[in-house]
Amino acid sequence: MMKKLMSELGKNKKGATAIEYALLASMVAVAAIGGLTAFSDSFLGMSDNTVTTIEDAINRD
Structure with missing residues (x-):
């Protein structure tokens, strides 16, 4: 039973790929x-600086 479980886990790569993408993100x-x-x-x-320049241009008389 344990050998079957380990062999099934070894075949499933979807979880590892999802974890890799999560780490990359x-x-x-x-x-x-x-x-x-x-x-x-x-x-x-x-x-x-931009705001100051615009304010100076507006307030010139």
């Missing part, structure tokens, strides 16, 4: 979050 998500976190300070500085 989680690594991509972690990399994306890390990249966005690193880029956020630069983006905030750039958007602040």
Whole structure:
């Protein structure tokens, strides 16, 4: 009975493939979050500069 169970588990590759895809997706998500976190300070500085430039252009008399 145990040999039959082990042989059946050895044949089933669907679960392993699903786990591999889940691990790959989680690594991509972690990399994306890390990249966005690193880029956020630069983006905030750039958007602040843009807002200041637009405000200066509007308030010129």
